[in-house]
Amino acid sequence: xxxxxxxxxxxxxxxxxxxxxxxxxxxxxxxxxxxxxxxxxxxxxxxxxxxxxxxxxxxxxxxxxxxxxxxxxxxxxxxxxxxxxxxxxxxxxxxxxxxxxxxxxxxxxxxxxxxxxxxxxxxxxxxxxxxxxxxxxxxxxxxxxxxxxxxxxxxxxxxxxxxxxxxxxxxxxxxxxxxxxxxxxxxxxxxxxxxxxxxxxxxxxxxxxxxxxxxxxxxxxxxxxxxxxxxxxxxxxxxxxxxxxxxxxxxxxxxxxxxxxxxxxxxxxxxxxxxxxxxxxxxxxxxxxxxxxxxxxxxxxxxxxxxxxxxxxxxxxxxxxxxxxxxxxxxxxxxxxx
Amino acid sequence: xxxxxxxxxxxxxxxxxxxxxxxxxxxxxxxxxxxxxxxxxxxxxxxxxxxxxxxxxxxxxxxxxxxxxxxxxxxxxxxxxxxxxxxxxxxxxxxxxxxxxxxxxxxxxxxxxxxxxxxxxxxxxxxxxxxxxxxxxxxxxxxxxxxxxxxxxxxxxxxxxxxxxxxxxxxxxxxxxxxxxxxxxxxxxxxxxxxxxxxxxxxxxxxxxxxxxxxxxxxxxxxxxxxxxxxxxxxxxxxxxxxxxxxxxxxxxxxxxxxxxxxxxxxxxxxxxxxxxxxxxxxxxxxxxxxxxxxxxxxxxxxxxxxxxxxxxxxxxxxxxxxxxxxxxxxxxxxxxx
Numbered sequence: 155x156x157x158x159x160x161x162x163x164x165x166x167x168x169x170x171x172x173x174x175x176x177x178x179x180x181x182x183x184x185x186x187x188x189x190x191x192x193x194x195x196x197x198x199x200x201x202x203x204x205x206x207x208x209x210x211x212x213x214x215x216x217x218x219x220x221x222x223x224x225x226x227x228x229x230x231x232x233x234x235x236x237x238x239x240x241x242x243x244x245x246x247x248x249x250x251x252x253x254x255x256x257x258x259x260x261x262x263x264x265x266x267x268x269x270x271x272x273x274x275x276x277x278x279x280x281x282x283x284x285x286x287x288x289x290x291x292x293x294x295x296x297x298x299x300x301x302x303x304x305x306x307x308x309x310x311x312x313x314x315x316x317x318x319x320x321x322x323x324x325x326x327x328x329x330x331x332x333x334x335x336x337x338x339x340x341x342x343x344x345x346x347x348x349x350x351x352x353x354x355x356x357x358x359x360x361x362x363x364x365x366x367x368x369x370x371x372x373x374x375x376x377x378x379x380x381x382x383x384x385x386x387x388x389x390x391x392x393x394x395x396x397x398x399x400x401x402x403x404x405x406x407x408x409x410x411x412x413x414x415x416x417x418x419x420x421x422x423x424x425x426x427x428x429x430x431x432x433x434x435x436x437x438x439x440x441x442x443x444x445x446x447x448x449x450x451x452x453x454x455x456x457x458x459x460x461x462x463x464x465x466x467x468x469x470x471x472x473x474x475x476x477x478x479x480x481x482x483x484x485x486x487x488x489x490x491x492x
Numbered sequence: 493x494x495x496x497x498x499x500x501x502x503x504x505x506x507x508x509x510x511x512x513x514x515x516x517x518x519x520x521x522x523x524x525x526x527x528x529x530x531x532x533x534x535x536x537x538x539x540x541x542x543x544x545x546x547x548x549x550x551x552x553x554x555x556x557x558x559x560x561x562x563x564x565x566x567x568x569x570x571x572x573x574x575x576x577x578x579x580x581x582x583x584x585x586x587x588x589x590x591x592x593x594x595x596x597x598x599x600x601x602x603x604x605x606x607x608x609x610x611x612x613x614x615x616x617x618x619x620x621x622x623x624x625x626x627x628x629x630x631x632x633x634x635x636x637x638x639x640x641x642x643x644x645x646x647x648x649x650x651x652x653x654x655x656x657x658x659x660x661x662x663x664x665x666x667x668x669x670x671x672x673x674x675x676x677x678x679x680x681x682x683x684x685x686x687x688x689x690x691x692x693x694x695x696x697x698x699x700x701x702x703x704x705x706x707x708x709x710x711x712x713x714x715x716x717x718x719x720x721x722x723x724x725x726x727x728x729x730x731x732x733x734x735x736x737x738x739x740x741x742x743x744x745x746x747x748x749x750x751x752x753x754x755x756x757x758x759x760x761x762x763x764x765x766x767x768x769x770x771x772x773x774x775x776x777x778x779x780x781x782x783x784x785x786x787x788x789x790x791x792x793x794x795x796x797x798x799x800x801x802x803x804x805x806x807x808x809x810x811x812x813x814x815x816x817x818x819x820x821x822x823x824x825x826x827x828x829x830x
Contacts (some may be wrong), residue, residue, distance in 0.1 A: 181519060202780045203780060207780060435821055438824075439782075439821055442540045442541055442781055442782040442783075442817035443780055443781060443782065444777075444780040444781065444782060479780035483773055483776060483777055483828050484828065484829065486776075486825075487824075487825035487826075487828035488825075488829070490824065490825035491822065491829075
């Protein structure tokens, strides 16, 4: 089996059933102002309303729920400074599986505290292990600890169960559209791309349910590794990209996600930080929702396409995944005033 | 018939049926963090997701839809610098009734522009009439223009059809709770109070459907006229109160709303601007929603009660009406950084 084929719509359907009652069925929002601006029907899947404020809880929960009894008793480990850390911590607590989270010592205090807060409900031995970003890499440290303690590693994106979990976002969106209007589908779907887990899973789900649906991945301009990788079909990397979209600062796609994005996405595009702030402002002012910079990538991609290729979009049914809403309010205020 | 009895649950039920498909059925949000903080079940009615971003669209639409054919052809007039202006403008456009809106010349440009934008879709002759706040009062000017042009005045709150429309907020909330769980009700309901239209309508609806439900009105500390009026059963006023809750700077309750608040509310309380900012921050950080200062009054009231009288609240089922989300993002950013 090829890497690109290692997650199927059957896996995503299985994940959606498994996650029933575990993850929130997030709302699909519409905005007349947005639809007037782009000249199309737009369905916004609001994963900022997901538990822990991000779609990451889907993949983390699915991966933990797929473990066997022996693996569960050993416990899991992940390395992340972002939403995946909180997702694994809460999923560990909810599923009664010990969780170890490797985080850099200079991670924002609010994220360290939130992760520790969720872990407080997880069975022992659960802990946050902080490391010095200058002295080691998170992968090296994570692998050493996992080996020593016999833990199962659940990486942030490059794992079939994580990808299948993230794919439930698009599957759920398409099911919600059909529930509202039998036979309804999507002509295109915008999804943000960091490590590519969400984009891979959503592309597989969208292509299975709506084969004609064009799936578009959106990256920050400064972290365009996936866009270059997709264009050249060779894995490109970026190093410490300077973008406000902290969830998409990942240096490269994974082995699975590179293969899946190449096989299942139709197009990759980038947007600048100014466009992200514009999309965040639009979401706040017109839709009354709080979106983190990474969470605004897909909306910013749609708004850019609406300006640059309006005739292509007009009259379509378009899905947009808002991936998360975890933004420090002081940082947000500074972005709004800039 | 007494003034306090001039709106009944029958009127509010009629309004809810009339508004079906016209106003959004806004979501009822829950937050585990909020429930953990207050030790109770909390159901947040999110009217910031209402059309024009505020509950005001309910009362404005109901009042316009109740007009007879002759009144419709004459057109309506209102005076407001806030959400009611936009509500009447959009309701006029939607119901094909000419609308004249009297606004102060120093109203925020964004509100003047938004009101003119909605009016662009209303039948002629519709217009915004600006006036000099120093030279005349909005009531005097509004009444003169209405008399000269034969327009029907729809005031911002002191009108039975407006009050019945606003009451659909609480009726809809209670119906949504029952739909989720047969027999479910509320032990208490927090509602903001400016002119008292929302509080009056919601109190009447809540008392009719859940007689044991305690209805609590929440005002800004600096604009505590309704709290004093409620305590003394005499109408008190405030002049140019200094509060960030611009929608609750109304100087006094109206004739109808004074009688109704006295008859149907159980308690009035006040919260300071700091508490409003705290509630706005909580809504943004934990619930991912944007709330205007006035819209955060009810939530701030609950959070204050949770600190000051926790034993009274513990284990209850509590409703909170978030009344609107129209806040200038620059103003919001400044509040977050203060």
